[in-house]
Amino acid sequence: MSCTLSPETIKQVTEFHGHWCPGLAIGLRAAEWALREMGRSGDEEIVTVVETDMCGVDAIQALVGCTFGKGNLIHLDYGKNAFTFHRRRDGKAARLVASSCLFGESRQELGRLMAKQKQQVLNPEEQQRLADLRAEISHQTMSAPFEELFTIKAAGPLPAKARIMNSLTCEECGEGTMESRTRRFQEKTLCIPCFADRERRL
Numbered sequence: 001m002s003c004t005l006s007p008e009t010i011k012q013v014t015e016f017h018g019h020w021c022p023g024l025a026i027g028l029r030a031a032e033w034a035l036r037e038m039g040r041s042g043d044e045e046i047v048t049v050v051e052t053d054m055c056g057v058d059a060i061q062a063l064v065g066c067t068f069g070k071g072n073l074i075h076l077d078y079g080k081n082a083f084t085f086h087r088r089r090d091g092k093a094a095r096l097v098a099s100s101c102l103f104g105e106s107r108q109e110l111g112r113l114m115a116k117q118k119q120q121v122l123n124p125e126e127q128q129r130l131a132d133l134r135a136e137i138s139h140q141t142m143s144a145p146f147e148e149l150f151t152i153k154a155a156g157p158l159p160a161k162a163r164i165m166n167s168l169t170c171e172e173c174g175e176g177t178m179e180s181r182t183r184r185f186q187e188k189t190l191c192i193p194c195f196a197d198r199e200r201r202l
């Protein structure tokens with residue numbers, strides 16, 4: 001079955017994200033599943049672990065109610081379109097992994113064009129082709145049955161809740177820094193950028 005989110009909801013999420021794109025579409029489909037199977041997170045009822053920091057995460061934040069600020073959105077920098085949802089109440093959990101072979105040829109072509117776009121060497125026809133491909137892949141993502149888009153796998157353990165808020169002052173820049181993010185360097189307590197700076201100068 002194609003996406004069951006209302007056009008109004010999709011519009012709101014697109015406005016939140018800033019543009020309509022294939023990444024947002026895959027995030028919407030993951031969020032759609034989470035809303036149906038897990039419900040929306042009031043306070044911190046749902047915890048989502050995302051393995052990408054790309055467009056799709058915005059759909060999770062807008063719809064599922066998991067945000068960095070609340071601490072129930074956790075980013076693992078694995079570069080995968082994978083989303084794990086945990087429900088605290090009963091421990092229900094699942095990891096959704098986007099199919100790697102999705103829209104194979106179009107996706108490869110999209111990748112090539114986006115690389116060229118980065119180098120700013122797209123001619124007008126290629127620009128048009130890129131826009132068409134993005135629209136096409138987004139549309140296919142929204143109309144494909146869920147099972148074609150994702151594989152559901154077992155979730156890893158629920159990440160620990162503890163976020164230690166104790167703050168220390170960096171002895172180099174004088175800025176308050178969460179204790180767990182400070183480093184020791186030659187008997188001094190430093191924040192991460194100051195520590196990196198000192199290391200560079202060694």
Ligand SMILES: [Zn+2]
Binds near residue numbers: 021023055
């Ligand atoms: Zn996007």
Ligand SMILES: [Zn+2]
Binds near residue numbers: 190
């Ligand atoms: Zn510092």
